Amino acid sequence: MNTLLTKKKWFLLGTLLMVIVLLTGCWDQRLIKESRLILAVGLDLEPNGKIIDTVVYPVVNKGSNAMSLVKSVVVSSTGVTTRDARINLDKKVSQMFDASKNRVFLIGEKLARKEIYSSLDVIYRDPRGSVNAMVAVVKGKAKKSLEIQPQDSTLMNIYYPELLQSTSAIGLFEIETVQSICTLMFDEGNDYLLPYLRINEQQQRAEVIGTAMFHKRKMTGTLTGKESTLLLLMNGVKQDYPRFTFKINDQKEMKERNYITVLVNDIERKMKIHITPDQKVRVKLALKMDVNVNELPVDHLDSAGKANELNKTLTREITALAKKTLAKTQKANCDELGVGKRIRSFHYGDWKKMNWEKDYRNISIEPEIKVTIVQHGIIN
Known part of the structure; x- marks a missing residue:
């Protein structure tokens, strides 16, 4: 019995030594x-x-x-x-x-x-x-x-x-x-x-x-x-603290009282692409923005009428900025919104007939912006 156990021990020891010899180290350390x-x-x-x-x-x-x-x-x-x-x-x-x-x-x-x-x-x-x-x-x-x-x-x-x-x-x-x-x-x-x-x-x-x-x-x-922030929002991406500062009038002697700063609280973005039989592309980009007023030295904004007027002013200012931004992207031939990718995915027949390298600059992109003030701070 002891002889059998001794043979098993030597066999295990020999096997272990063979395995150790075959093991490699970290060759690429x-x-x-x-x-x-x-x-x-x-x-x-x-x-x-x-x-x-x-x-x-x-x-x-x-x-x-x-x-x-x-x-x-x-x-x-x-x-x-x-x-x-x-x-x-x-x-x-x-x-x-x-x-x-x-x-x-x-x-x-x-x-x-x-x-x-x-x-x-x-x-x-x-x-x-x-x-x-x-x-x-x-x-x-x-x-x-x-x-x-x-x-x-x-x-x-x-x-x-x-x-x-x-x-x-x-x-x-x-x-x-x-x-x-x-x-x-x-x-x-x-x-x-x-x-x-x-x-x-x-x-x-x-x-x-x-x-x-x-x-x-x-x-x-x-x-x-400012253009970068808006383009990101038009692409459906809202980061943690996107803010805008706009001039709302020229009537106040103190320059600070002519401006408003808003924080974008939430967005809803939709893109619709229409392609005519002769491959003319028309894009409608709808963007709804709920914003919080971060700074408005000129007014406490304590009435619905004042808020509605500011909504119209902000909508007008951001729409103008959106048109300017989109024009710059088309001039630079930078399709950050991925319009071409959408056409390739959902209108492949039309995509094959296009030369997107040249056509993107000439497509029509119409931004439709709507801004709504949902909070005006802790001032009542």
Whole structure:
């Protein structure tokens, strides 16, 4: 009996040793201590056509009181492609760069107006590519946007994502990532917007001044903040705190008393598309908005008559803004509303007869706006 147990033990031990020998380790491991983690990237286009790749990575310095201080280090390099520029960057630092943790891509306007897919191609081909990184366009050079030093944030990988998230919450745009725009760049009849930033070097801050309109793979125009918010609402998307400020009269000596600020509380949006036999497209875009009065220094708004007058004024102002915004999207050939995608989905026979690349600019889009004040604050 003991002999049998001994044989079983030796058999199990031998089997275990064979399994251990056959086991493999983590063959593709990358230790953090052996890499420089890229946390923000800026891409620009030089006059000679080369790409400027600017990256931000953290460095930990130990202070005299045993406290560690983390600071951002900015380094740039050029190359004929994005990958070539990154290879040249690796030659400038003591460790290889790892971009898998990157949180934001900032693209210079000159590069954005030429074409962005070629510069992002390296990310889509890399299994460790940071496809969840946010994307934004910078007026001027993206490199300058990574060299600023805002007082309330020493790390660019925290400053820019938080700036984009907070600005998205007030209704200027939807957050887009490297992954989400990949589909849109190749989607027929559906375009997209990206945040549009301006750098204030004196204040050492970035400011979101609106959105950059894109058609397929390149930037074709810009919208102001107010236009961006309204276009998002016309697309049926309401963020947490979309607000508008409009001038309602010129009669008050104090300028502040000539304006009203409203917060959009709820929306109802409907789009109807009519196509004639000769492929003329007419779009009716109905948008109902329930708003709260956030600021109205001139009046307590304590009667239904005053509220109705303001409803008419706001409807008129927002309708005019809607027409102006839609005209700009058509001029830029940016089908952010996805009219072409709807035609392709529900009127495919007509879609096949159209050349949407040219036809979108000439379609008729008629906004029908109705604004209703549902709350006027806590003042009775």
